[in-house]
Amino acid sequence: MKERLSEETIALRAAKEFQDGDCVNLGVGIPNLCALFVPEDRTVLFEAENGVLGYGPILLEDEVDKVDIRYVEAGARFFAPQEGMSFFDMGISFDMIRGGRLDITVLGAFQVSEKGDLANWGRPGDVSRTIGGGMDLAIGAKKVIVAMEHITKDGKPRILKECTYPLTGRACVNLIVTDIAVMEVTDRGLVLKEVAPGWTAEEVRALTEAKLIVAEDLKEIEL
C-alpha cells in the first residue's frame, strides 16, 4: 500500500489556498482542520453559519474551563473569542454566504463529478436530511474547495463522471484536495495538477472514475 496523506495534511494543502484577508467557511470533518494551517503572515476570518465571523481557535479538551455558550461554531464546537470577531443573525449570515461575500468555503463530500457537481449531505435512502447550509455555501462562495479522501472506505471512487448521491449543487466545485491528489475543475474538464509523494498520474487515474486531464506541469504536492 502506498502512503496517503493524513487528514491533517489534506487540510494543510487546502489551507494553502487561503489568501490574506479572506473570509472562509469550513465544513465539518477534514475541512475544519484547515483552521490550524493558515499560512503565516495571512489573516483569515473564519465564518460560521450560526452567526459569527472571525472566531478564534476551537477549544482543546483541557480548556473546558473556557467553554461559554456564547461561543459555539456551526459544528457545535466551542471556540475562543478573538479580537475583531463579529456576531450577526442567521439571516445576515446566509446573505453573506449566498451573496458571494465568502472568498472560500472548504467542504467535505461523499462524491464530486468531473463537472464540479457536489454531493455532500446525504446518502440515498438516509432517514436523516442534513442539508444544512451546504447548498448555500456551494452556490454562494466565490471558491469551493472539497477536502476529502479520494476513495470510499470500501475502495469505491468518489470522483465520478456523474454523482449518484443526492446533489448539493451543480457545477459548483473549483478545487478538490484528496489524500492522493489535487484536481481543478476547468472548462475542459477535471485537471490533475498535483499528486501525493510517491504517486503517479496513472495510479491516481486508476482510483478515479471521472476523466482526468493530466496537467502539463503536473507536480508533487508541496507541503
Next chain:
Amino acid sequence: MNKIWPSFDEAVADIPNGASVAIHFWGFPGVPQNLIRALRDHGVKELTVISPTWGGLPVPEEVLTMPSILLSQMKKLICSYFASAARLADMYGIPSETAELEKKLEVEYMSHGCLMARLHAAAAGHGGFYTPVGVGTIVEEGKEKRVIDGREYILEMPLSPDFGFVRAHKADKYGNLVYIGVCRGCNPVVAMASKVTIAEVDEIVEPGEIDPEVIVTPAAFVDRIVQIPKGGLGSYEYAMEKVHEFLSIEWVRPIILRTKRKEAEQ
C-alpha cells in the same frame, strides 16, 4: 404599553391547534427553552414547527429543552438539518422512542439560507424570491423555474409563522432586544417574520437602559416578553452549568472540543 407577561404558560395560552411556530434551535445557544416547554404543557396538537435544525443532541430535557419535545403534538416540521432520532440511536447507541413518531411526521426540507430568506421575505412583505440555491437538487421539485441573465433560478415563497419564540438576552419594556454571542442565531429573523413574537429574556430593563445604537431587534417586532427566573431553565447561568455537566461526559468532549492539536503540529 405593557408587553410583559407574567408567565410562560400565559404567554402561549392562545396558541391554537394547527398553529405554526418558529423556534431557533442550533445546539445549546439561544434556544427559547421555557416557551418550548410551555407549549408542550399547553398540549395543543397538529402544530407545524419551523426550526433551522432538528435533533442532533442526545441530551435529556433537563440539560437542553429542544423543539423535539413537541414531536407528539406536531403534524409537520419545516427545517434544514434533520438529524433523525433513528440515526442518533445508531450513532450513540441510545435507544429511541421518538424514531417511530418521526416516521409519521411530514417534513419539508430546504437549505438554511433558503429558510432564512423565506422568513425574511415574509418579514419584508415580499411575495417570494428567485434563488439559484437548490437548482438541480431535490429542493427544486415542484417549484417554478426561471432564467435570469442566463442563470437558472427557482421560486421560493415567503414563510410567515403564526407565532415566533425568541430567546434574547435583554429586553426593555417596549420590546427592544439585544442578544449575546451566537445565542442570536435566527432569533432576530424569527422575530421579524412571525405574526406574534414572544421573547424570553434573562433581564427586562426600563426604556433607555439599552443603548439605542446596539439594539438588534426593534420593539415593533416583539409582542410579548417573559422574564426567565434568575438561574432558571434556559437562563445563561443555567445553560452554562448544564453545558459543563454535559462536558463532563467522556464521549462528549471529543465531539465539541478539539483533541488533535498534537498530531496536527507534527
